[in-house]
Amino acid sequence: MIKSYVVDSTCNDMRLDRWLRNKLGKIPQGLIEKNLRLGKIKINKKKVKSSFKVRTNDKIDIFNLNFKENIQHNKKVFKPSNEIIKSNEDLIIDNNEDFIVLNKSSGISVQGGTKSKKNLVDIFAKSKIFQDTKPYSVHRLDKDTSGVFIMAKNRKTAQLLTSLFRLRKVHKTYLAICHGEIEKNSGEWNDELIRYDNGKKIIEKAKTIFKVIDKNSNSSLVEMKPITGRKHQLRKQLFNIGHSIYGDKKYKSSSSIKGMNKDLMLHSYQIKFMINDNKHTYKALLPDYFQKLLKIKRLNFSN
Secondary structure, eight states, rough: OEEEEEGGGGGTTTHHHHHHHHHHHOHHHHHHHHHHTTTEEETTOOOOOTTOEEOOTOEEESOOGGGGGSSOOOOOOOOHHHHHHHHHHEEEEOOSSSEEEEOTTTTTSSOSSSSOOBBBHHHTSSGGGGSSSSOOOOSOOOOEEEEEEESSHHHHHHHHHHHHHTOOSSEEEEEEEEESSOOOOOEEEEEEEEEEEEEEEEEEEEEEEEEEEEESSEEEEEEEEEEOOOOTTTHHHHHHTOOOTTOOSSOOTTTTOSOSSOOEEEEEEEEEEEEETTTEEEEEEOOOOHHHHHHHTTTTOOO
């Protein structure tokens, strides 16, 4: 039994393994690799690798294979209520024909995972704003980080924005309230950050330009412009210099007061980028809990 598909223009330049998941479901990567090796998946009658980029009008043949039997069905899909959809629509800063920009709330993931079901992709997939399309996430923002976040409305814009982020042509500014008085008022942090992937130790270079906006012996308000985009980069770098962010339960210094803040005091304040010579600048207002802690810690910030 052979099932044949033709790649449409919205999937042009997409990796084959991603196309398979988009078209057929959450297929394990190992299963895709095995069937590609066996020649049970072919493009234009040729064997290819999972990283192969499909093109418009490519013909994909799948031989004697029913992926549905191999897909795990125990994952519960998040179904947002109308109230949740409306509350997130109210956070939109800009809504145009290509993308939306919103002031993301702390405590909500961008995409669903094993630890978090509630997520922006599933929420906006049910929104009337994406009625004739679907939301594409084009960058990352930690679950507990608030602030400027962009979602594309079509694949072409998603590819463009993803490329801009990858090429470091999107300029991001974050604000954080951290423990203690940061000694230097400005400068660069250049670190080699360690993370683990399936038990394998990976070292990544990380660079951030920072400026202390206000400080006292107790706390500091710092502005950060990451040049690289490593996972938990800003949180790790502040932890490394002994000034962890208030509310950070993962990267916290010994001087942190346990349980003082339930919210992470890290906010994506501004994003700037250019598309077709048009400059886009978006700012996200500080959350109430962030402003409250600024007052408590007697730190000043003017928008």
